[in-house]
Amino acid sequence: MPALYAQPYDLSANGFYFESMENYAAKADSNCNDYGNPVEEYEIQFIDGDQMDRDLAKAWGINQANTGQYLEACESWDDHDKLVFIIAVGEVGYSFDPATVSPSDFDVDIYRVDSMKELAEQFVEEGLFGEIPEHLAHYIDLDSIANDLAMDYTETEITGQRLVYRAV
Structure with a gap:
């Protein structure tokens, strides 16, 4: 307390x-x-x-x-x-x-990553962009994806921890 x-x-x-x-x-x-x-x-x-x-x-x-x-x-x-x-x-x-606030009142997606590029890597690994053949995987431009993500997501640091979030 x-x-x-x-x-x-x-x-x-x-x-x-x-x-x-x-x-x-x-x-x-x-x-x-x-x-x-x-x-x-x-x-x-x-x-x-x-x-x-x-x-x-x-x-x-x-x-x-x-x-x-x-x-x-x-x-x-x-x-x-x-x-x-x-x-x-x-x-x-x-x-x-x-008097009535609840965290569920807010639509916030939080990712425990250090950067937009790391979030882009996570999204690619999770298949957000579909199935990527292994022989093409190294051609993915993660910097470009990270740049696009920065339009909707924001980097911050709270309690010494780097985070990326999207608030709707």
Whole structure:
């Protein structure tokens, strides 16, 4: 579970670390500024956790209103679901409703390859271009196929891993 920090917008107040909404609520309810007034508004910051959850927080745009849904996603989504969301929202710019979002809302194809050329090689090996006789296989222009694929696919790096994706 990621560790978050609630940084008050009130400069005369102290912030606090939290890892759950229950922990956040308990600390926020008792947090007062130097003048004894309750603190109402916080900037939520990602402090510690794995890189996937950090990238998810960035794509999610965590804030005081959607932190609970973010923490729920961190706990219940697997890495593939998080990756789909990061690409769809963080890279492509899809919008989402934090209350109802599901990774299945986004149509994203992800390939764990380092380059378009590697994706072209994979597609040829999988027979996407039909049966290619072995004596002609070395005449296939993989660079040209990779160039064509770049019209519909995009290369990215998330959590230190090179990926190619297509978002429909």
